[in-house]
Amino acid sequence: xxxxxxPEGNIQPLWATPIYQNIAxxxxxxxxxxxxxxxxxxxxxxxxxxxxPNSHSLSEKPFDSNCLYDNDCTNTLKFMHRCIMEYLxxxxxxxxxxxxxNAWITKTTKxxxxxxxxxxxxxxxxxxxINTNGEDxxxxxxNVHDAFAGNYIYNAIGRIGGRVPAPLCNGxxxxxxxxxxxxxxxxxxxxxxxxxxxxxxxxxxxxxxxxNEAWDCNVEGKDFYEKSF
Amino acid sequence: MAVHGWFSTPIYIHxxxxxxxxxxxxxLIEVVNQLDFDHNSLFKDAFGKSTHKLNIEGFGQSILHxxxxxxFLKYLDIHLIEYLNQIGSQETPYLLKESWFTETxxxxxxxxHDHGAFDVSGxxxVNSNGEDxxxxxxNVLSHLSSNYIYxxxxxxxxxxxxxxxxxxxxxxxxxxxxxxxxxxxxISLSFNLQFLRDGFTFKNANTT
Numbered sequence: 001x002x003x004x005x006x007p008e009g010n011i012q013p014l015w016a017t018p019i020y021q022n023i024a025x026x027x028x029x030x031x032x033x034x035x036x037x038x039x040x041x042x043x044x045x046x047x048x049x050x051x052x053p054n055s056h057s058l059s060e061k062p063f064d065s066n067c068l069y070d071n072d073c074t075n076t077l078k079f080m081h082r083c084i085m086e087y088l089x090x091x092x093x094x095x096x097x098x099x100x101x102n103a104w105i106t107k108t109t110k111x112x113x114x115x116x117x118x119x120x121x122x123x124x125x126x127x128x129x130i131n132t133n134g135e136d137x138x139x140x141x142x143n144v145h146d147a148f149a150g151n152y153i154y155n156a157i158g159r160i161g162g163r164v165p166a167p168l169c170n171g172x173x174x175x176x177x178x179x180x181x182x183x184x185x186x187x188x189x190x191x192x193x194x195x196x197x198x199x200x201x202x203x204x205x206x207x208x209x210x211x212n213e214a215w216d217c218n219v220e221g222k223d224f225y226e227k228s229f
Numbered sequence: 230m231a232v233h234g235w236f237s238t239p240i241y242i243h244x245x246x247x248x249x250x251x252x253x254x255x256x257l258i259e260v261v262n263q264l265d266f267d268h269n270s271l272f273k274d275a276f277g278k279s280t281h282k283l284n285i286e287g288f289g290q291s292i293l294h295x296x297x298x299x300x301f302l303k304y305l306d307i308h309l310i311e312y313l314n315q316i317g318s319q320e321t322p323y324l325l326k327e328s329w330f331t332e333t334x335x336x337x338x339x340x341x342h343d344h345g346a347f348d349v350s351g352x353x354x355v356n357s358n359g360e361d362x363x364x365x366x367x368n369v370l371s372h373l374s375s376n377y378i379y380x381x382x383x384x385x386x387x388x389x390x391x392x393x394x395x396x397x398x399x400x401x402x403x404x405x406x407x408x409x410x411x412x413x414x415x416i417s418l419s420f421n422l423q424f425l426r427d428g429f430t431f432k433n434a435n436t437t
Contacts, residue, residue, distance in 0.1 A: 010241055010311060010312070010315060011239045011241060011316070013237035013238070014237055014366065014386050015237060015368050015369060015383075016236060016237035016382075017235045017236045017237075017370070018232045018234060018382060019233050019235050020231075021231050021232070086230050087232065090232040091381040091382065092381065093377075123376055123377035123378060124377070141235065145236055145238070148369070148401060150346075151348055151399045151400065151401050152318075152349070152423075153239065153318075153348060153349060156313070156316050156318035157239060157318075177373070177376045177377075177378040177379050178376060179373060
């Protein structure tokens with residue numbers, strides 16, 4: 001994607017980080033909700049060791065499993081696939097095979113939140129809101145320019161947009177580059193917020209001259225991976 | 230569906246026209262006609278003979294103040310305030326610490342560099358034919374390109390020169406100019422400024 005110079009106006013906002021947002025609606029929302037609420041009813045949740053007393057709870061083996069593949073969440077995967085392709089189209093990126101390397105459910109009860117962290121080595125990270133009242137703790141993406149705050153201009157824009165609260169509503173899907181640090185605000189309500197989190201990796205060597213060097217998909221869910229292309 | 234752009238870098242562009250343009254041009258061309266240009270020795274040793282020339286006073290002083298370029302300084306002040314206003318910042322005293330003219334002849338260019346600790350750097354084009362070497366800013370997020378998404382959005386930004394064009398940007402952004410492949414002697418004015426830090430006062434600061 002090329003940043004084009006726009007001769008109108010004084011301020012040219014360069015090099016924005018593209019953040020994807022979509023919302024499942026109507027029948028699609030209903031079947032995704034039914035699918036994921038069914039998964040939640042079968043999962044056990046626990047707090048990760050060493051994450052602090054106020055950290056949210058996670059489904060079992062959150063980073064070594066994929067609750068979408070494990071529970072055959074076809075409707076959710078179809079919605080996500082459409083969103084991922086839209087994200088790539090916006091970037092003028094050639095669609096390449098991807099794998100949802102892990103997916104888990106997060107449970108955030110009153111007084112809990114997610115500490116600042118990133119999913120560094122993945123390409124895309126994302127969240128889908130299953131049960132929120134809209135006031136139980138927004139996702140906050142941290143400004144990727146924080147290290148430039150010694151410059152007056154960067155510091156100035158950091159003050160007004162350093163941590164941007166993302167929208168919070170049932171059915172919203174958000175995706176962002178995985179290396180962006182993020183956190184959630186404390187849930188100060190009595191609602192138990194449930195959300196789906198996931199990481200995505202692309203097979204960067206397809207298509208093209210290096211096709212023979214392509215990665216092999218070695219996680220469960222390979223069938224869906226192969227059907228996608 | 231929507232893809233929103235977060236965390237952009239604001240740069241400022243203004244093209245002077247009409248009477249404002251005429252006043253600035255007259256003031257700056259009078260100064261340029263009094264100056265001598267050469268390849269700054271440190272500059273040339275580091276970057277080779279294809280680098281552009283500077284007025285012989287070089288860096289570390291302000292040619293605008295030395296020649297009392299009051300009109301340009303006044304207009305710069307106006308647009309600096311506009312820059313700050315448009316990014317939601319408050320007015321702050323600043324010091325225009327360095328300013329110099331650059332002469333770029335055929336085959337010459339400005340190597341990629343940055344102005345590090347200065348808050349805002351800028352350029353004003355005095356004499357360009359519009360094709361004598363685009364200005365470019367390197368994407369400050371290029372170091373994030375190991376991520377698939379960032380890899381798609383790390384292009385540099387190119388801006389063509391134009392007489393009367395003022396550009397302002399955060400001084401830490403690496404930038405340069407493409408080779409002047411025309412016979413035109415491009416003349417531009419460059420400058421660096423710094424805003425007041427807490428705990429200090431400037432004796433001769435501009436006040437925005």
